[in-house]
Amino acid sequence: MGTETGRRHFIITGTSKGIGLQLAQLLLAKGDYVYGISRGGSDLLESSEEWSRRYRHVQYDLADLNGIDDLITRILDQIPSQEAEFIGLINNAAMLEPLKPIDQCSAAEISQSFNISLAAPMILSSSFIQQTNHLSARRKIVNLSSGSGSYPAPSMAVYCTSKAGMNMFTQCVSLEQTGQQNPVEIIAFDPGMVDTELQAVARGKSAEEFALAGMFNQVYEAGQLRSPRDVAMQLIERMDENSDTSHVIHTVES
Known part of the structure; x- marks a missing residue:
């Protein structure tokens, strides 16, 4: 255990770029x-x-x-848990591809995408809750969602389904935590369309390969994408609030 007391501690996935990097900074x-x-x-x-x-x-x-439980254990061992006032888990990492009709997606592509975008956040959350249940600190899980979890799109079946799953998972865990002695707050946060590498991947596809490539390019060229920093700032504001966990939080477009 370290010596950092009276502080907030955040576990964030996907901190090498985009929203995760901005959140960390x-x-x-x-x-x-x-x-x-x-x-x-x-x-x-x-x-x-x-x-x-x-x-x-x-x-x-x-x-x-299979290694996620040990991963959470190793991280929590570095946190002075008895003195920490807030411990958060932000499930930010996700995989956009495969961006093609489902009959062109291989089992390996589907499996990898679901593992990173949905199964991993579920296991991270499970392990986080289980390993912090003995603490008195305020605990919060934030799941990065997307409008794709509510609106179907061609060639995006895997991504849309994983985000819809993230939304439903958030609501289920919220119900499980209701009435607990020290309930874990959990929210799903939809940042809107953000200028990240995921967007660049979508824009880089040919129209033949990905039917919505043109739409993604139009949004980018019109300057309608939000910056990762603006989204991160808004997420931090919402994270500080006591959560209304009954629905997905959709950002207000600026």
Whole structure:
């Protein structure tokens, strides 16, 4: 156990880029402690002298579901849990592909996408709840959702289904936590359309391969994408609130 007391501690997946990176930077700037998880390194965060004492990085491939319990154990062992006032889990990492009709998707592609985008967040949440149930700290889980979880789209069956699953999972866990002595707050947060690598992947597809590629390009060229930093700032504001967990939080477009 460390010596950092009276602080907020956040476990965030996908901190190497996009919304996850911006969340980590903003929380560190507020004086919080961040434990980042991503398949690769996070040079920008790891190399900062200012944040080195409050940022810990774990390289881990979330497609490997069997090691997630041990992953959470290793991270929680670094948190002074008896003194921590807030411990959060932000399930941000997701996989957009495969972007093609379902009959062109292989079993391996479908399995990998679901593991990273849905199964891993479920297991992370399960392990997080179980391993913090003895604590008196405020606990919160934030699941990054998407409008794709509510609106069907061609060539996006796998991604849309994983996000719809994330929304339903959030609501189910909320019901489970109701009435618990120290319930875990849980919300699903839909950031709207954000200028991330996932969007760039969608724009880069040919119209033959991905029917909505043109629409993604039009939105980008019209300047309608939100910046990851703006989304991260809004998410942090909502995270501080006591949660109404009965529905997905949709961002207000600026």
